[in-house]
Amino acid sequence: xxxNILQIEALLLGQAGFLEEIFKDEYIIKLQKEYQYxxxxxxxxxxxxxEWKFMRIRPPQFPTIRLAQLAAVIHKKEYLFREAMEANTxxxxxxxxxxxxxxxxxxxxxxxxxxxxxxxxxxxSTIEILMIxxxxxxxxxxxxxxxxxxxxxxxxxxxxVLKPExxxxxxxxxxxxxxxxxxxxxxxxxxxxxxxxxxxxxxxxGVGHELMNAKxxxxxxxxxxxx
Numbered sequence: 596x597x598x599n600i601l602q603i604e605a606l607l608l609g610q611a612g613f614l615e616e617i618f619k620d621e622y623i624i625k626l627q628k629e630y631q632y633x634x635x636x637x638x639x640x641x642x643x644x645x646e647w648k649f650m651r652i653r654p655p656q657f658p659t660i661r662l663a664q665l666a667a668v669i670h671k672k673e674y675l676f677r678e679a680m681e682a683n684t685x686x687x688x689x690x691x692x693x694x695x696x697x698x699x700x701x702x703x704x705x706x707x708x709x710x711x712x713x714x715x716x717x718x719x720s721t722i723e724i725l726m727i728x729x730x731x732x733x734x735x736x737x738x739x740x741x742x743x744x745x746x747x748x749x750x751x752x753x754x755x756v757l758k759p760e761x762x763x764x765x766x767x768x769x770x771x772x773x774x775x776x777x778x779x780x781x782x783x784x785x786x787x788x789x790x791x792x793x794x795x796x797x798x799x800x801g802v803g804h805e806l807m808n809a810k811x812x813x814x815x816x817x818x819x820x821x822x
Contacts, residue, residue, distance in 0.1 A: 596633075597673065600697050603666040605629035612644035613659055613706060622699045623706045654704040655714060656721075663696040664717050679730055680737055680746060685723070685756050688730055692722045723757055727778050754779035764788050773802065 596602040608614050609630030618624050633639065647658040654660070671694050672678065682688045695701065695716045704710050717725075731750045738747030759765060759781035768775070768784045775781035787802065797803035 597669055600666060600670045601625065601629055602633065603669050604663060604697065606633055606639075607662045607666050608659065608706075609634060610639060610641050611647065611658065611662060612641045613647075613662075615641070615644065616706075618707050620699075620703075620707050626706075654710065654712060655718070657704045659706065660696065660700060660704050660714050663700040663714075664694070667694045667696045668692055668717075680734055683749065685726070685753060688726055688753075689719055689722050692717050692725065693719075723778075724760065727754065727757060727760060727782065751779065754782065760785070771806065 596606065605614070605626045608626060614623070614627045614630050618627060634641070649657060668675065668691075672691065675691070678691055679688065682691060693716045696714065701714050702709060704712075704714060731754055734750035734753075735747045738744060738750060755777050757778035759775035759778055764785055765775060765781050768788075773784065775784055787800065791797065791800040791803065797807065
């Protein structure tokens, strides 16, 4: 169905549960009818619309517009996987995913709701997050599993070029003086949090040892001076 943007949008939005209501916009009604046909033909079961979150999310980041952008990427990039694996620079991957959604989604962030703001292609910062969490891990695994170590190494090298992620976990690391220099290091800190902090394996962690030793040293000093 890649060659037909209507079918791709119908499949993605329909499976996401966004085409189960009564609509007024002609384009969404067409998507709905197309999805009902494909749903029956392919024996599909959609997830519940309630699974998606819209609260505290800016309209350009709504799940509906993200799915429309994904549909555009699938439609316009016939060899998406191959091009992603062959990309050599961050700019190559940004260009690969910088695709505008179909015309309806340029003025709508949700079905049946015209917006005064204009939607567009996926932003650079979002593509960089996509690289860190999806493209580069896939590139690394693909390289390792096919014996193409140069692709696996490239995946790691690209992480050194990208800025570190900015989220609550990385900020907490920064609060204790551990700052990530690039995306490679921020991914490492996220993994440390998952494998050690969340499992309370402080005694098995080098960072945990340093922090506990520093605390013990401070307590000894305070005891020595009677404080």
